[in-house]
Amino acid sequence: MSLWHETHGTGPDLVLLHGWGLSSAIWGDFADRLAERYRVTLIDLPGLGRSAPAGDMSLDTVVEALLDAAPEQAHWIGWSLGGQLALACAEQAPERLKSLSLIAANPCFVAREDWPCAMAPDVFNAFVQSLADNEAKTLQRFAALQTRGSASARDELKRLKNVISTAEPRALAAALMLLESDLRSALVGLNCPAQLILGDQDQLVPAGLAEQARALNPSLQAHMLAHSAHMPFVSHADEVLIMLNALVRQVDGADAAG
Structure with a gap:
């Protein structure tokens, strides 16, 4: 499986993995800002964006494809489903990740x-069935759910509608099944600095997760952003950039991230 990917900027290597139903274009100007000081690799997940659908969408196969597309060593940033997949990559190839931001x-x-x-x-299963019955309506509902309660909901919804996938329902459904993966053991076994x-x-991701995740891995740094929904890299871009820069400096030294 070969995945579409492209690289921008110079500096320490970063990998950005997007969420379900979208493409790497969702990162938008956030990726551009990162590329001012990093070498950023954007990857489209299989069957989404510019990556062709794959016959085998097992977690192991997707992880292998992501590792093939990524730099030899990098700081990985995964949003939503992309975070789960980054965790799976960390479990399969821990030497490839210098840090992990979920x-x-x-x-x-x-x-x-x-x-x-x-x-x-039951909510997840109802969503799966809804996708099979009416893909367009389900994606619209999913976009609205991601932005609800955010201080910048209107901007986020506009970005989602511009990027939301037009993939075949079968490709979307296969990618959706990856969300059923249980990567808790990967979080427990992380051997690189990480933040949530x-x-x-x-x-979609309860705020109470912070305490539960740190119970699995006490070294995990947890940050909570007020008035932010499922897209903090849009609603709180400045704050998230500060957090990402801090983790890179922790690993690479004070000069690495400016």
Whole structure:
């Protein structure tokens, strides 16, 4: 499986992984700002954006493709589904990640008996069925859900509508199943500095995740942004950039991130 990817800027290597139903274009000017001081690699997930659908959408196959597209060593930033996939990459190839920033990402997106801080299974299953019944309406509803409660909801919704995928329903459904992955063991076993950035108004990833995630990995840095929903890199871009820069400096030294 070969994934579309492109690189901008110079400096320490960063990898950006987007969320479900979208493409790397969702990063927009946030990626441009990162490229002012980093070498940024944008990757489109399989079947989304400019990456062709794959016959095998197993987690292991997707991880292998992501690692093939990424620099040999980099600081990884994953948003939503992209965060889960970055965690999976860290578990499979820990030597490839210098640091990990999880933005509005849950290591176990669908709730389990021992992991209630996630989306209820019946809600997730209803979403899967809704996607099969009416893709366009489901994507519109999903976009609205991501922005609800945010201080910049209007701007976020506009960006989502401009980027939202026109992939075949089968490709979207296959990518959606990746959200069922349970990457809690990967979070426990992380051997690189990591942070979790959450919005207190997020309707998809509960704010209570911060405490649960740090219980799994006490070294995880957790940040909560007020009046932010599922897209803090849009609503609170300045604050998120500061957090990302700080983690890179922690790993690479004071001169690396300016």
